[in-house]
Amino acid sequence: MRPVEPPFPIVEPADPSRAPGDALLAARLEQIWKSPPGLWGWLTTVDHKQIGRRYLVTSLMFLVVGGVEALLMRLQLIGPDRRLMSPEAYNQLFTMHGLTMIMWYAAPVLSGFSNFLVPLFIGARDMAFPRLNAFSYWMFLTSGLLLYGSVLFAQAPDSGWFAYVPLANRRWNAGTNMDFYTTAMTALTISTTAGAINFIVTIFKHRAPGMTPARMPLMLYSTGTMSFLAVLALPALTAACVFLELDRQWGTHFFDPRYGGDPLLWQHLFWFFGHPWVYIVFLPATGMVSMMVPVYARRPIVGHPIVAASTVLTGVVGMGVWVHHMFAVGMAQMAMSFFSAASMTISLFSTIQIFCWIATLWLGRPVRTTALLFVLGFIATFVVGGLSGVITAIIPFDWQVHDTYFVVAHLHYVLIGANVFPVFGAIYHWWPKFTGKMLRERVGKLSFWLMFVGFNLGFFPMHLSGILGMRRRVYTYLASDGLTTSNLLTSLGAFLLGIGVLITLVEMGRSLRAGDKALPNPWAGDTLEWATASPPASYGFVRIPTVKSLNPLWDEHDEFADPRNERALDDGRQTLSTSPIDAVPEAITKGDAETILPLLLALGIVGTFSALIARSLPAAFVAAGLVVALCAGWLWPESHRKKLEHGVEVR
Amino acid sequence: MNARPVSTPPAGDDELSGPLIRDLPPDKSRGSWAMALTITTEALLFVSLFFAYFYVGRLQQYWPTHTPKLKLALILLAILLTSSVTIYAAEHLVKKGAHGAARLLLILTILLGAAFMVVQVYEYVDHLKELTPRSNAYGSLFYVITSFHGLHVVAGLLMLIFVACLPELDPPDSPHKPLHNAALYWHFVDVVWVFVVGVLYVLPHWSRLP
Numbered sequence: 001m002r003p004v005e006p007p008f009p010i011v012e013p014a015d016p017s018r019a020p021g022d023a024l025l026a027a028r029l030e031q032i033w034k035s036p037p038g039l040w041g042w043l044t045t046v047d048h049k050q051i052g053r054r055y056l057v058t059s060l061m062f063l064v065v066g067g068v069e070a071l072l073m074r075l076q077l078i079g080p081d082r083r084l085m086s087p088e089a090y091n092q093l094f095t096m097h098g099l100t101m102i103m104w105y106a107a108p109v110l111s112g113f114s115n116f117l118v119p120l121f122i123g124a125r126d127m128a129f130p131r132l133n134a135f136s137y138w139m140f141l142t143s144g145l146l147l148y149g150s151v152l153f154a155q156a157p158d159s160g161w162f163a164y165v166p167l168a169n170r171r172w173n174a175g176t177n178m179d180f181y182t183t184a185m186t187a188l189t190i191s192t193t194a195g196a197i198n199f200i201v202t203i204f205k206h207r208a209p210g211m212t213p214a215r216m217p218l219m220l221y222s223t224g225t226m227s228f229l230a231v232l233a234l235p236a237l238t239a240a241c242v243f244l245e246l247d248r249q250w251g252t253h254f255f256d257p258r259y260g261g262d263p264l265l266w267q268h269l270f271w272f273f274g275h276p277w278v279y280i281v282f283l284p285a286t287g288m289v290s291m292m293v294p295v296y297a298r299r300p301i302v303g304h305p306i307v308a309a310s311t312v313l314t315g316v317v318g319m320g321v322w323v324h325h326m327f328a329v330g331m332a333q334m335a336m337s338f339f340s341a342a343s344m345t346i347s348l349f350s351t352i353q354i355f356c357w358i359a360t361l362w363l364g365r366p367v368r369t370t371a372l373l374f375v376l377g378f379i380a381t382f383v384v385g386g387l388s389g390v391i392t393a394i395i396p397f398d399w400q401v402h403d404t405y406f407v408v409a410h411l412h413y414v415l416i417g418a419n420v421f422p423v424f425g426a427i428y429h430w431w432p433k434f435t436g437k438m439l440r441e442r443v444g445k446l447s448f449w450l451m452f453v454g455f456n457l458g459f460f461p462m463h464l465s466g467i468l469g470m471r472r473r474v475y476t477y478l479a480s481d482g483l484t485t486s487n488l489l490t491s492l493g494a495f496l497l498g499i500g501v502l503i504t505l506v507e508m509g510r511s512l513r514a515g516d517k518a519l520p521n522p523w524a525g526d527t528l529e530w531a532t533a534s535p536p537a538s539y540g541f542v543r544i545p546t547v548k549s550l551n552p553l554w555d556e557h558d559e560f561a562d563p564r565n566e567r568a569l570d571d572g573r574q575t576l577s578t579s580p581i582d583a584v585p586e587a588i589t590k591g592d593a594e595t596i597l598p599l600l601l602a603l604g605i606v607g608t609f610s611a612l613i614a615r616s617l618p619a620a621f622v623a624a625g626l627v628v629a630l631c632a633g634w635l636w637p638e639s640h641r642k643k644l645e646h647g648v649e650v651r
Numbered sequence: 652m653n654a655r656p657v658s659t660p661p662a663g664d665d666e667l668s669g670p671l672i673r674d675l676p677p678d679k680s681r682g683s684w685a686m687a688l689t690i691t692t693e694a695l696l697f698v699s700l701f702f703a704y705f706y707v708g709r710l711q712q713y714w715p716t717h718t719p720k721l722k723l724a725l726i727l728l729a730i731l732l733t734s735s736v737t738i739y740a741a742e743h744l745v746k747k748g749a750h751g752a753a754r755l756l757l758i759l760t761i762l763l764g765a766a767f768m769v770v771q772v773y774e775y776v777d778h779l780k781e782l783t784p785r786s787n788a789y790g791s792l793f794y795v796i797t798s799f800h801g802l803h804v805v806a807g808l809l810m811l812i813f814v815a816c817l818p819e820l821d822p823p824d825s826p827h828k829p830l831h832n833a834a835l836y837w838h839f840v841d842v843v844w845v846f847v848v849g850v851l852y853v854l855p856h857w858s859r860l861p
């Protein structure tokens with residue numbers, strides 16, 4: 001197959017070593033930044049590019065696992081009255097499917113893209129806290145392993161992904177199923193919070209000189225908003241999980257009305273976290289779309305400030321809509337009206353973004369690549385999901401379809417529409433940058449059409465199943481219920497969707513071995529990541545760039561010109577720190593060296609949680625002590641460590 | 652189609668003015684940013700806990716079911732507020748270069764924190780005679796809120812002890828400001844206790860119906 005030609009000539013040569021002497025500088029930076037070889041290097045790396053790729057691969061593995069769980073459920077529901085598995089196994093399957101997809105795929109996959117891309121967008125050499133970044137990844141992986149550890153004991157969580165009490169409480173769920181839930185979820189919040197803090201500081205402190213808010217790529221807005229949501233919303237989940245675990249194991253009464261507790265407390269705390277989480281898995285995806293649309297439309301995005309403001313406002317209003325998950329529990333009319341209105345308001349911000357994307361495509365000259373197809377597929381499915389969302393925000397309608405397959409259809413239109421389609425588009429868009437290899441457009445288009453057709457064939461009839469009265473999470477149904485056809489279609493569509501996903505995954509594997517070599521900027525993109533090599537060198541940019549417009553590679557300014565020879569930053573691992581708003585150079589940040597501590601710390605924390613599941617307090621205390629010691633070692637100033645090791649003054 | 656210049660750089664956007672970038676000072680602020688964000692997320696944790704307290708109590712005839720004694724809580728408050736002053740003074744002294752005196756004040760802060768924990772345990776022993784975490788939802792909430800705060804005191808103490816063990820309180824080549832960051836966290840722990848005292852101890856005396 002011939003290499004993909006850039007659709008129009010690239011203005012600036014994307015050769016990282018143009019200036020005389022820069023080749024030497026590049027070699028020197030490579031020495032400074034490269035990871036040590038072998039397994040040790042693999043376990044200790046703090047390079048955001050490696051960590052981003054790892055996030056991507058790991059979360060796609062969770063996508064496959066969650067997908068297989070979904071297909072097993074669809075086999076059970078393909079016809080009436082089937083007995084493919086026990087009802088108990090079915091309960092575990094739908095719970096694990098929800099948890100895996102929402103918590104361990106949808107958000108981490110976006111963290112993967114942001115990890116890899118954010119430092120490149122802003123012209124930094126790494127994230128603000130490289131070691132913390134490695135810790136986020138290991139914590140994400142080990143929390144997922146903790147969750148799936150439950151499967152080894154045939155005790156997977158089985159009360160649904162939102163684990164309503166009293167069903168999730170001890171009285172009705174005496175096994176350790178839900179103990180795995182509370183601990184694995186808490187462990188994941190640690191990973192997500194650490195990652196979010198890292199993104200916020202990176203975006204505020206490390207943007208290239210001149211990258212003012214008006215010149216910030218939109219994915220920075222979405223990643224930043226997502227991170228603030230994580231910082232603000234995740235503690236509610238932690239509190240809820242602590243309450244549940246104490247109720248289950250230590251005899252407290254948070255959720256037990258016989259002792260003055262309140263089951264609705266769980267719902268409030270869970271959804272105070274849960275609804276912002278919907279935006280956590282959605283906003284960065286819209287950010288990726290806002291990055292892809294201008295490249296393929298061949299023009300800058302229409303309404304950059306409006307899209308940016310909509311992104312931030314989605315986050316703000318997204319903190320105040322959680323009660324719309326609870327319209328059916330019985331609440332004051334006034335409170336419900338407020339949340340109903342907020343839920344309808346939030347659709348405005350998404351609508352504004354959609355119109356900006358459409359306007360960009362309308363005014364540009366779109367190039368129909370696979371990535372753009374996925375973007376268009378996203379817009380189509382997301383509009384359907386958004387509309388079914390607006391009508392379920394209307395309380396009487398919500399009461400009609402609450403807890404039916406209509407809601408299942410809605411949430412899959414939103415989550416697959418607004419997460420899976422943009423993510424697959426982003427894979428086709430940034431895969432050349434991630435790996436230096438091209439994916440085949442033809443295969444991608446086949447994959448897209450299978451996914452798009454399969455998805456709509458599968459999930460559209462779900463609306464009908466729901467309106468006909470099919471409850472979500474039912475184990476089976478009777479032939480006389482009139483649900484046979486719609487369920488058959490859903491199952492067929494699900495398998496078609498699965499095949500479409502599989503084609504892309506196989507193509508990704510193939511391209512690593514046999515794919516065409518990618519140019520630095522195969523799509524003639526406009527943002528700074530395309531100015532690096534494909535894949536980027538360990539140090540990213542030879543010289544820290546300066547930025548003069550929203551589309552640095554499409555303007556006449558030379559980002560890498562350095563007449564005063566001041567932006568090489570080659571005295572050890574260094575990156576530039578700039579002021580939070582105007583991005584004026586302020587200081588030089590020291591990078592981190594490779595270390596095994598992040599992995600050990602993640603293992604220590606998950607070890608503590610495992611000991612709690614096993615109800616062994618002494619073991620938990622030992623593991624927690626280890627965590628404290630590791631933290632101290634982590635923070636101990638490097639120069640003092642060297643002094644202690646060598647007995648000499650370093651400075 | 653050719654790419655075109657998208658916007659012209661605004662006037663005054665000149666990177667050739669100002670100090671040389673390679674001569675800029677080392678960055679020490681990112682750790683404080685991270686600490687501020689950690690405090691934000693921790694603060695929301697306590698917001699969730701207080702929300703639970705008011706939410707569970709909203710429909711009950713008697714809430715709280717027991718009225719906690721004020722005296723020890725106020726003593727604890729005095730201890731923590733004093734420790735906030737001492738750590739602030741320690742930080743001030745480090746800036747002035749009086750490292751020895753600063754270290755003494757830091758150790759005094761740690762002792763005050765330890766005293767807090769001791770009095771807290773004493774208070775628990777007394778309190779547990781009439782109310783346990785298993786008595787009712789109020790007991791569960793009371794002990795979880797106060798012990799969560801206690802855990803934060805322990806975390807803060809560990810940070811302060813770590814800083815006290817550092818060879819220098821303000822290591823010039825450190826990428827962070829260890830004393831400042833630990834002090835930020837310590838102030839946060841103290842402020843949370845103000846809210847705990849206000850909500851759990853004072854408010855019931857104020858508003859409880861007979």
